[in-house]
Amino acid sequence: MQNEPIDDRMAMDEAAAATKKPGVLVIVAGLVTSAATMALSAVIAWNTEFDPMGLYIMFIFPAGALIVGLAAGSGYGLMSWKTGAKIGGGILAVVVLLQIATYWMSWSIDYRMAKPYFEQEMSFFEYYDTVTRGIAFEKEGGDGYGEPLGAWGYGIRALEVLGFIGGGLIAPILLWNVPYCETCRLYMKRKTVTFLPLGVDVKAAKKLQKNKPGDEDMRANAEQMLEGNAAVVNNLMRLAETGDVDDVQGILKANGLSSKEAGKITSRVQVDAVRCKCCRAGHMELKEVTGQGDKTSTEKLGEYPMTAEQLQRLTA
Ligand SMILES: [Zn+2]
Incomplete structure (x- = not known):
């Protein structure tokens, strides 16, 4: 092509450079937003009465986990959009694994923050089990909590994990449908x-x-x-x-x-x-x-x- 504006040529060079290791940039950006989101939600949960991950709509739709997952995974989508590195099956699988890792990481941080307040020694899994079985929904009108769910608490946890992974996949799925130039990536x-x-x-x-x-x-x-x-x-x-x-x-x-x-x-x-x-x-x-x-x-x-x-x- 003749008469190409200079900034287009620069964009072309930049794009060419980014295609060498674009997947790495996408992953790094996602890890940064994941760390920032988990830190922020830990701060909110510890300093207020509100746990962002614990927000449910109609008791079963894990809206909070979905939103937190979306924020955590936003870096994958943003960097893919910016560099043009398409999120294919391979990167998508990595994103799912990293969302799962992020979810457990946030629990491990929670465990460490709770540890000084334990009445008796608990391992990470004992802590997770105790908290999960102790999940109770707030009563209508906000006057206290109902009975703990016991083993059903794991059902809530499963929804939470799905919501969190699903949230992380929203940005990549949105990009899936955006037209893409295979030549310039x-x-x-x-x-x-x-x-x-x-x-x-x-x-x-x-x-x-x-x-x-x-x-x-x-x-x-x-x-x-x-x-x-x-x-x-x-x-x-x-x-x-x-x-x-x-x-x-x-x-x-x-x-x-x-x-x-x-x-x-x-x-x-x-x-x-x-x-x-x-x-x-x-x-x-x-x-x-x-x-x-x-x-x-x-x-x-x-x-x-x-x-x-x-x-x-x-x-x-
Ligand atoms: Zn093109």
Whole structure:
């Protein structure tokens, strides 16, 4: 590629350097956030009445463990995102093992902090067993605690461990779905180019739903509009398949809507340019977005590979 901005070339060099041992950086970053999170949650648990790991929703959903696990494992995701080192099966297995190790490490710290207050000598496992069997839920209204759960306490512990591991996997799983440039080993960026209408005006759709007599003209209009919109989108998909960017752009220019305009119709097609910030190649992605505000649903319609030059023209 010619005329590359200098900072892109630097990014390329940096990326190349990072790919030599990217997995190590990801692991180190995860260990740092794990240590920081465990230290912070130990401080909170020892200085307040609140144990972050002990927060449950409806008695069985280990919300606290999930959140603490997410914070502990956030470094894996953040460093993967930053360096472009993809978290594959191998690193993922290491992350799971390290989450388990972190969980036990936090208990061993807890044991050491509790030791000076023991009435009698206890080994680590005796301590863990005693605390686990002694788990009791707070009574409704906050007046004291119920009976200790005994052996059932281990059920709670199992949920806690699962929550903690699950929390640590949230960031890697989110990254799993982010488009990735295999050539440059970097996550790609998404930019919405425009929207195409697919449905009809929300207000018109609401009126038509009432099925009142006399709105035949309006219904015919709406149906015609739906057909026209579908034809435009089908045409766009056909042209994108052939890789003719000028024709694709022609359709987008003639029919494109702003996000505000697009939000006023029942459904639309979101046209995204997804590209690597290093080599600039990538793809155009089409998604059908249905509904309004926070009640929208999205369905991917297609992905069309494009060169750097094609994407440049598409977003121009
Ligand atoms: Zn690339």
